[in-house]
Amino acid sequence: MRLSHSSLALSCCFLWLATVQAVPAHRPGTSAPLAPPAAGMVDELARKLAVEGLKWAPDWGAAQRVAARENLPVLAYFHSPLCNWCARMDEETLASPEVRRRLAGFVLVKVNILEDEKTAARFRIRATPSLVFLNPEGRESLRLDGFTQAERLVGVLDGILANRLQSQDQRLQTLLAQLREGKLPDEAWAEVVVALGNERYRAPTEQALLALRPLPRVALVRLLEHGLLTVRLGALEVLEEMAGDDFGFNPWRDPPADNEEALGKWRQWSTATNADGAGQPAFFRVLAAAEIGDLLQDLIGDDPDRAARARRLLRKDPDSCLEGIAAFVAAHPGLPAGAGRRLRELRYALQLPVVNGLDPSSVAHRLVFGNMDVRLKALRDVAVARQQAVPVIAEFLGDPDALVRETAVDALVTTGGREAVGLLEALLQKETDANVVYVVLRQLGNLRSKKGLGMLLRYLEDPNEDFVIVALESIAKLRVDTVGEAVGGCLKDRRWRVRTAALKTAEVLTLRALAPMVVALLDDPDEFVRSSAVATLAKLGVGDALPKLEEIFARDDALKGPIVKALLAADQAIPATMLQVLAARPVSVKLAVLDNVESVDAKVAVLVVACATDADPDLACAGLRLLAAKGLAQASCQATVAQQVQQGDRRRLLAIMEVAAVETKVLLARAAGRP
CATH class of the missing domain: 3.40.30.10 (Glutaredoxin)
Incomplete structure (x- = not known):
């Protein structure tokens, strides 16, 4: 097998x-054990x-x-x-x-x-x-x-x-202690060189090896004849670092004796004098362009063992390897899809740091070879790498799957890099999927950039109303006050959803210059637009719009509540004319108005007291709850509540007791006429 x-x-x-x-x-004086x-x-x-x-x-x-x-x-x-x-x-x-x-x-x-x-x-x-x-x-x-x-x-x-895993940790701790003390048995070298191929153990093993003077060449060369391929590969990796050459040794030949000529060269090298400690491994050497090309051929080849070794060696020299990959791809334009994915995996592993505890190789593998859910999660996760992740995430902006592109946009913005706006601009120029465009416009609101603002403003005239609306929402998030003219244009849009979104943007940005246009929308044919216009005026200031609001209050029951709310937000008292109009309206309209009252002060006390003393029990109870909860600081409100307590109507008492900070027994006593 x-x-x-x-x-x-x-x-x-x-x-x-x-x-x-x-x-x-573990003995004092030695390095701490590996973490469990x-x-x-x-x-x-x-x-x-x-x-x-x-x-x-x-x-x-x-x-x-x-x-x-x-x-x-x-x-x-x-x-x-x-x-x-x-x-x-x-x-x-x-x-x-x-x-x-x-x-x-x-x-x-x-x-x-x-x-x-x-x-x-x-x-x-x-x-x-x-x-x-x-x-x-x-x-x-x-x-x-x-x-x-x-x-x-x-x-x-x-x-x-x-x-x-626990046994491995314990065994490695023993081996490293023996290495430091110069007591490592020759037969244990196989385990040491294999540990170099394990990400968990590589760093402490390298540290222990680098401290040796000199490194036992003979023992390592013997491992080239070991029966396990993993041992031969590990030994060759260390020896190549020391000698700068592999002497033509092929670790895949089985039995290893077939390498007799190469082994002879290695044996000769192992017995060379090394009194000054030269030839110590650095576990890093710059790979020549030809070597990188050969290793990349192994990486995309059919032999998984050669591919694993190539991947390990290439990761030692990231800068040279990235240049080599670019040159290799340029020289081989017709690479099969599978080979291209392997090269991408290696490139990502070289570009990314550790992400959420996962080594770069694992993250890269998920990005390239994972199923859809795995790829999307990996994209979101790599965003924590910030600037280092930008080149990797940017490649997914061109993915064939729109959902991947959407996720890449979100991840790119999360990185917070300055390149994000430029990359998103390039994406918008060629993107055909509406969902992806929508996500880009939404995320531009999270990037404070003049270029990004310009992109959003261009979409205010788009035929797709969803694009216009999300662009307005993003402009509102940018908190700029130089967009009055552009937002005003949207207030005239034929689409009611666009007009509503523009009103909200004018409200958030407090675009007071648009107040006349907002007042004009109080007569809009769409009820929702009219209601939004009232809310916007509350932020911009009622001012000259008060006569118009009184006119609408008199004829539009649906807007009575929002108008009262807008007046109170603008610190305006409820005009007597409005109170007279409301007094003649049905209980349902009055209840709707009370729903828009958030606090009771002198500006609205007359309205709430009138409701609390109304003959209709539903309206009276609603008014009393509001007075008891938020109006007891007003003398007129206190008197109204006390009067209702003295009258002793059980339902009204219960309405007061639901919210008032008054003991039940006191209210009941007063209701009975007792002090």
């Missing part, structure tokens, strides 16, 4: 497990595994060989074709995406107990289905007999992954 990409990744994670022994307690696996680390490890269909070894023997060679754990699934529960296990549990994601880190083998009785007997299988977990050496670590639901199996697999 060929080593898969996920197997290669997992080999880096699980190589420790075969050699983990009792770990000594974070709560989301197990999920993140599982996400990095291949989400492909499950791949089963052909038989138990083949599974053992792969596990030993790749140092991976084994899951043996014992089943029978006559077992209904096994069929359900296949259809439900093993079909779960969450289960499959986690199983990608295991060597899997299905054992039919009717065909392989010997293996079934070895593991004492008495019923099916049965899941047996084994370490790479074939020792059983856990067993689940009977049908296992997906949720339970996910929990078990997460526990195994968490235990492995």
Whole structure:
């Protein structure tokens, strides 16, 4: 069975497990232990595994060989074709995406107990289905007999992954201590070089290696003949840094002895004198253009192991690599879509920092290869990287999917970068999707920019009324007072929704010069526009509009409440003429007016008292509630409430007691005529 990409990744994670022994307690004077696996680390490890269909070894023997060679754990699934529960296990549990994601880190083998009785007997299988977990050496670590639901199996697999992470941390701490003390056994070097391929362990391992004087060349060169590909790759990476050459060694040749000529050169190099400590690895070297080109070919090739190595080496020299990718793409205009996506993934990984605890590689993979939900979430998440994220997010403004472009617009504005307005302007010039245009116009209201304001003003004459309305709303958010003429033009628009939005913008920006036009809209044929005009006048000031408001108050019951609210907001008393008109109107109209009274002072006390003493109980109770809650500071209001208490009408008393800060027993006593 060929080593898969996920197997290669997992080999880096699980190589420790075969050699983990009792770990000594942390001693003073040494570096602090690695932090325990974070709560989301197990999920993140599982996400990095291949989400492909499950791949089963052909038989138990083949599974053992792969596990030993790749140092991976084994899951043996014992089943029978006559077992209904096994069929359900296949259809439900093993079909779960969450289960499959986690199983990608295991060597899997299905054992039919009717065909392989010997293996079934070895593991004492008495019923099916049965899941047996084994370490790479074939020792059983856990067993689940009977049908296992997906949720339970996910929990078990997460526990195994968490235990492995903890074991790895402990093992690495021991290895690093041995490195510092110069007591690392030769056979442990394999684990050290593999740790360099793991993002979690790379930094502390590099630090320990760089402190060595000199680095054991001979021990590292021996690793080039190791049976595990991951070990050979790790050793070659360190040695290349030291020697500046690979001497033609091909780590993929199996057996490694086929590299005899290259190995001879490495052995000769390893015995060269190095008394001054020269040749220490820096774990960074500038890659030549030709090297970058070769590595990029490996990256987009069919061999996942070569691609993984290329990705790791290219990430060491981000600046040169980004230039190399640009040159490579220019030189290969007909690249297949899959190859282009791999190059994009690498480029994003080089451009982005750690995002919400996720390393750049994970974020880049989600942006390029995730499903729609994953891509959208990743786009929103990268915005926290601010300026560093702008070039990456900008590319998604050209995505074929409109929903992705919308999300990219939101993410771009979140970054707060100065480039955002220019990028959005370029997008508007070619965007054909109405939803995307709408999102751009909405977000321009969150960017204080003269250029952005100019873009919004141009859309005030657009035939799409939704664009005009959202542009007006964004202009209002920018808090500029130089747009009176443009907003005034919208007050004359034939579309009532546009006129209403323009009134709101005039209100928010306090565009007093538009007051005459607002007064004219008090006669608008649309009721909602008339109501909005009244509200706008409350902000701009009633002033000369009072006669017009009195005229409308007399003939339009629907606007009586908004007009009263506007007068009070403008600190105007309710004219006696309006009170006379209201006195002759039905109770329902008076109740609607009271709904627009937010506080009771001298300007409105006469109106509320008149309602509170009305013969209609519904109107009287509404007025009394308002007086008791907000008008007791006024003498006339106090007298009215006291009078109603003395009269003792139970319903009116209850209305007062609902809101008044007066003890119930006092009110009841007064109602009975007692002091």
